[in-house]
Amino acid sequence: xxxKVVFILGTLILIFSYFTAMSAIKTFRLTSTMPANLPxxxxxxxxxxxxxxxxxxxxxxxxxxxxxQAEVEDVQLEVWGSYGNNQEDFLKKMEVAIHSKVDxxxxxxxxxxxxxxxxxxxxxxxxxxxxTVANDVPVEESLRKTYVGSDQFGAGQMVAHxxxxxxxxxxxxxxxxxxxxxxxxxxxxxGIRDVLSRYPDIEMIVRGTTDAxxxxxxxxxxxxxxxxxxxxxxxxxxxxxxxxLQEIGRRTQVEPYHIYTFDDGVESTALLEQGKxxxxxxxxxxxMGSESVKWLMEWISGKTVxxxxxxxxxxxxxxxxxxxxx
Numbered sequence: 001x002x003x004k005v006v007f008i009l010g011t012l013i014l015i016f017s018y019f020t021a022m023s024a025i026k027t028f029r030l031t032s033t034m035p036a037n038l039p040x041x042x043x044x045x046x047x048x049x050x051x052x053x054x055x056x057x058x059x060x061x062x063x064x065x066x067x068x069q070a071e072v073e074d075v076q077l078e079v080w081g082s083y084g085n086n087q088e089d090f091l092k093k094m095e096v097a098i099h100s101k102v103d104x105x106x107x108x109x110x111x112x113x114x115x116x117x118x119x120x121x122x123x124x125x126x127x128x129x130x131x132t133v134a135n136d137v138p139v140e141e142s143l144r145k146t147y148v149g150s151d152q153f154g155a156g157q158m159v160a161h162x163x164x165x166x167x168x169x170x171x172x173x174x175x176x177x178x179x180x181x182x183x184x185x186x187x188x189x190x191g192i193r194d195v196l197s198r199y200p201d202i203e204m205i206v207r208g209t210t211d212a213x214x215x216x217x218x219x220x221x222x223x224x225x226x227x228x229x230x231x232x233x234x235x236x237x238x239x240x241x242x243x244x245l246q247e248i249g250r251r252t253q254v255e256p257y258h259i260y261t262f263d264d265g266v267e268s269t270a271l272l273e274q275g276k277x278x279x280x281x282x283x284x285x286x287x288m289g290s291e292s293v294k295w296l297m298e299w300i301s302g303k304t305v306x307x308x309x310x311x312x313x314x315x316x317x318x319x320x321x322x323x324x325x326x
Contacts, residue, residue, distance in 0.1 A: 045075040047296060048097045049106045049133070049289070052090045054081025058264040058285050059108075062134060065289025066106065073297045075103075085211055085239075087112070094118050098126055104296045105130045106289075109137040109147070111183040116142045129299050131307075133292045134264065134285065135184045139309050145299055147311030148292040150283045152184045155316050156191020156236070159260050159281050162318045163196075163232055166278060167258045170201040171231030174223050176216075176240050179208035188236045188262070205230075209240070216243035224251060232258035238265025238280075245276050263319075275321050284314040 049066050051059045063079040070077035080097070082089035091114050097105055098118065105123065109115070109132035119130045119142045129145045136147040163173070175192065177185045189206065196202050205227055209219040220243070224230065233248070235241045241261045248254055254276055261268055262281045271277045291312055298304035 045073075045104075045297075045300060046100075046102045047075055047077045047104045047106065047293065048102050049077060049079045049292075050090065050093050050097060051079075051081040051108045052085050052087065052110065053108070053266075054079075054083055056266050057269065058134075058283075061285035062289040065286035065291075066293050067289075069290035069293035073293060075293075075297065077293065087114075091115060091118065095122070098122050098128060101126055102128060104128065104300055106133050106292045106296060107131070108133060109135040109142070109144070109183065111135075111137050119144055129296060131292050131296050133288050134283075135182060136187075136311065137183050146295055146307035146309060148295060149288050149311070149314055150316045151313045152187035153191040153194075155262065155281045155283075156188040156193075157195050158191075158316060158318050159188075159234060159262075159279075160192045160195035162279055162320075163234070163258055163260060164199070167232055169199040172203045172205060172227050172229055173232045173234065174227060174230050175204060175206045175234045175236060176219065176223075176244060177206070177208055177236040179210060181208065181236075185236045192234060192236070211237075211239065213243045216240045217247045220244045220247040221251075224248070230257070232260070234259075235261040235265070238262040238268050241265050241271060241277070242267040245271065249276075272319065272321055277321060279318050279320045282317050282319045284316075287314045 047070065049063060051062070053059045059081070066079065067077055080093045082093065087110065090110065094105070094107065094115070095118060105128060107130060116137065123130050124143055132144050132147045134149040136149065136152070137144065173196065175189065177189065181189065193204065196204055205223065207219060207223055209215050224247070233244060235244055238261045245254065245259070248257065258278050259276070260279050261277060263269060263283055268277070268280050272280050291314065295304070295307055295312060299307055
């Protein structure tokens with residue numbers, strides 16, 4: 001009886017081993033006919049655009065251009081930002097983007113120590129490329145890969161040339177910007193100086209203020225008291241144009257003055273259309289957005305390495321109140 005049980009068990013083991021072996025051979029044959037390297041689904045590239053001035057006409061266009069190009073490149077792009085130049089919130093969003101290990105950052109340049117620390121140290125540590133858009137910072141202080149936007153020095157020159165054409169070569173010109181000028185404002189001012197300094201009968205009065213509306217108004221009031229024969233005003237921080245005009249209009253008629261600014265202010269275009277400005281320096285924000293995504297992808301894909309550290313410049317032009325374009 002015991003021999004019979006052993007015989008049956010041995011037979012079952014042999015049968016089971018046979019079917020196991022056949023199954024393994026079949027699986028091997030099936031596997032050997034499959035491609036050696038199966039294509040894996042590409043990981044989605046994540047980019048982020050971060051601005052200090054969310055939901056303004058200029059920066060909305062930057063975002064729109066960036067989102068359109070992201071569709072063309074088939075990558076994910078999120079637009080982040082803060083309202084009212086909230087630097088603390090802006091820098092926090094930069095830090096979140098870096099720690100999230102996104103594949104690339106497009107950012108409105110902020111010319112301060114904290115911003116440069118984030119781009120030069122933290123983003124570099126994670127290998128995240130950073131491109132500045134519209135507002136640049138010096139490359140040696142930030143290690144940004146490139147800049148996409150206007151030639152701000154050339155833009156300042158264009159405004160100054162237009163002023164000379166309208167005002168002539170004699171007069172006092174008030175130039176209003178920040179107390180601590182950002183890099184883009186320094187470049188605009190340098191361009192204006194480059195032109196106006198050629199005319200000895202033109203006096204430039206450069207003043208800075210904070211971004212509080214009341215402070216801009218108060219600064220304009222003081223300047224008009226100090227320079228009663230002023231001929232022209234240029235706001236190199238375009239967001240100061242509205243409060244500046246408010247104070248000028250409260251004291252006197254706006255018409256006798258030559259007043260210029262740039263189109264990245266919240267009210268710039270509307271004030272030009274109302275005839276309160278003689279001209280604005282018009283930029284190409286949508287092109288800035290699309291080109292920044294394009295060049296960031298050139299870096300990420302390895303097609304263009306390194307990028308041009310001097311930047312990729314977009315078009316600028318002067319638009320006058322009467323609708324003329326230069």
